Amino acid sequence: MRAAVLLIVALAAAPALAEQPDPLLEDPVGVLGVAPVAPGSYTATVSGLWDRARSGRRPDSFGGGLEAEIGLVPGLDLRLQQLGTYGRAAPYGDETTAPNWGGASRAGLRWQMLEEGEWTPSLGVFGAVATAYGRSRPATDLEATALFGRTLLGGARPMALVLNAGWSERLDPEPGERAGRYQLAGGLAHSIAQDSSVALSVERRQQDHGELDQTLVQAGLWHRLGGDGAILGLGTGFGIGRDSPSFVLGLTAKWTIGD
Numbered sequence: 001m002r003a004a005v006l007l008i009v010a011l012a013a014a015p016a017l018a019e020q021p022d023p024l025l026e027d028p029v030g031v032l033g034v035a036p037v038a039p040g041s042y043t044a045t046v047s048g049l050w051d052r053a054r055s056g057r058r059p060d061s062f063g064g065g066l067e068a069e070i071g072l073v074p075g076l077d078l079r080l081q082q083l084g085t086y087g088r089a090a091p092y093g094d095e096t097t098a099p100n101w102g103g104a105s106r107a108g109l110r111w112q113m114l115e116e117g118e119w120t121p122s123l124g125v126f127g128a129v130a131t132a133y134g135r136s137r138p139a140t141d142l143e144a145t146a147l148f149g150r151t152l153l154g155g156a157r158p159m160a161l162v163l164n165a166g167w168s169e170r171l172d173p174e175p176g177e178r179a180g181r182y183q184l185a186g187g188l189a190h191s192i193a194q195d196s197s198v199a200l201s202v203e204r205r206q207q208d209h210g211e212l213d214q215t216l217v218q219a220g221l222w223h224r225l226g227g228d229g230a231i232l233g234l235g236t237g238f239g240i241g242r243d244s245p246s247f248v249l250g251l252t253a254k255w256t257i258g259d
Contacts, residue, residue, distance in 0.1 A: 049061070066082045111124055232251075
């Protein structure tokens with residue numbers, strides 16, 4: 001009789017255990033992970049950003065964005081982004097003291113070339129076309145980014161290292177604009193609970209005109225509602241150098257639909 005009761009309890013608990021999602025482990029702020037969205041699934045993200053300028057000569061920036069990731073086939077997904085800003089929007093003219101409206105549109109493909117093994121990292125590449133618009137005429141960039149990922153801790157509270165190295169090439173640059181610019185980013189992500197994760201990241205990139213390279217150090221916190229609900233995120237950080245923001249603050253809400 002006791003064995004039958006235990007069997008019934010085990011069978012009743014089995015579906016709940018099988019449906020438990022993986023521990024939450026979100027990519028660090030400003031860093032793109034290697035793993036694409038699974039085929040038949042997609043994500044939708046809404047974001048907001050405040051960028052505090054380092055000096056009064058340039059205005060603060062306020063912005064928001066929409067992003068979608070769509071799984072196409074195993075190892076490949078489509079990423080779409082639409083950003084809008086008010087403040088120091090790029091591209092911009094010679095006068096940078098007055099705030100103005102601007103933004104960017106981006107469409108690209110992420111391909112995971114190599115899955116992580118016992119002794120090898122996961123490797124991928126992200127290629128995109130991006131168009132920025134602001135006070136001056138729109139500017140279009142071709143972007144290519146190498147993606148690197150490595151799990152440092154496994155189990156119920158995983159930790160991962162994520163690195164990006166990219167290059168952007170501007171088509172038909174205006175006088176004074178850089179035609180090519182590099183971007184480097186890296187971060188550590190750590191799951192601190194089943195539905196919560198934290199991350200620390202560093203991002204460095206060349207800017208459009210003659211400014212010094214922009215360097216940002218950021219930390220993020222994410223929490224998943226209801227085990228499989230929306231993922232809410234908070235990111236904050238500071239800039240290093242004369243032409244980097246003094247402070248940044250971002251909020252995100254992400255929904256995952258599908259398998």
